[in-house]
Amino acid sequence: MSGDGLRTVDVAVGSGYSVQQVRNLERLGVIPPAVRAPNGYRRYGPLHVRALHAYRALAVAAGPVAARRLLTEAWSGTLAEAAAAIGEVHTALARDRADTLRAQEALRVIRDEEETYETDHLVTMTITELAGALRVRPSTLRFWEDEGLVRPERVTSLRARQYGPRAVAAARIVAALRGAGYGVPVVREVMGALERLDGPGSAPYLLRRRLEDIAARTVALLRAGADLAAVIESSR
Structure with missing residues (x-):
């Protein structure tokens, strides 16, 4: 040049x-x-x-x-290489947006079912059942437990875990947030906020912020x- x-x-x-x-x-x-x-x-x-x-x-x-x-x-x-590299950025942003929208929908479903979780005494799952429902490995649930994100309602003398309604709801929220790309520290903050009150640190708020961030990044790419x-x- x-x-x-x-x-x-x-x-x-x-x-x-x-x-x-x-x-x-x-x-x-x-x-x-x-x-x-x-x-x-x-x-x-x-x-x-x-x-x-x-x-x-x-x-x-x-x-x-x-x-x-x-x-x-x-x-x-x-x-061709330059065009492909830019295409990868577009694809990654589109994937992030789709994942976040799915997480929002998951949270909406969870909120709609909260009363059921509170009253239906049958909603108790083993670690295998909950892992299957969330499409994660049982080891993932154990990791979340170690990180203080989801706690089983009861651990038997044989160390079999049982998850009651609140633990099931919490696990679904954690799965939604992790699926949207949030790291463990952020998810821990969200779960703490949800336990206290539905304030600006809640999962819906953070997911809206994520969508706004993705929109800003997409405009910057354009x-x-x-x-x-x-x-x-x-x-x-």
């Missing part, structure tokens, strides 16, 4: 990054090396600015590590599109 007379400070102003950040991102391969003028100063072109705009949006959509990989591959890889296309086409 030939330089078009833009100084480092010009690229910084045009991209919203600092001068040092521009140099760092050049070193990381997010933008190609600048052309050196006879006096040794860097000279960039408009495409460098577009690449940095694409990187900023991609960092929101996929995270800075993935954004760096996507930009470096866009400069050096084939058109925003990166034109700049990224210019980068990919220029490097061919």
Whole structure:
């Protein structure tokens, strides 16, 4: 790429990054090396600015590590490889959204059935039955127990676990949240909040927040599109 007379400070102003950040991102391969003028100063072109705009949006959509990989591959890889990498980000966001919507539906069903769980004394399950209902391994339920997420109502002298209505409901919520991608610390926070009250730390609130985050990341990916296309086409 030939330089078009833009100084480092010009690229910084045009991209919203600092001068040092521009140099760092050049070193990381997010933008190609600048052309050196006879006096040794860097000279960039408009495409460098577009690449940095694409990187900023991609960092929101996929995270800075993935954004760096996507930009470096866009400069050096084939058109098919670059398009496939962007397609993977779109696919991951769509999958996250679908998983979160399924978790929301699971929570809605759980809430609709809460009265049944409270009154139906027949809703008591062994660890094998509950694992089968949730489509997880019994070892997963034991792990959740070790982490304080789900506790059996009773453990017999033979260490056979029995899960009553509240434990079954809790296990379903944990399964929904874990399926939506939340780590154990967040799930533990949610379960504690649900025990206290249905406040802003509850599972429905966090799932709504997750959907909003996915929407923002999707918009950022769309925003990166034109700049990224210019980068990919220029490097061919």
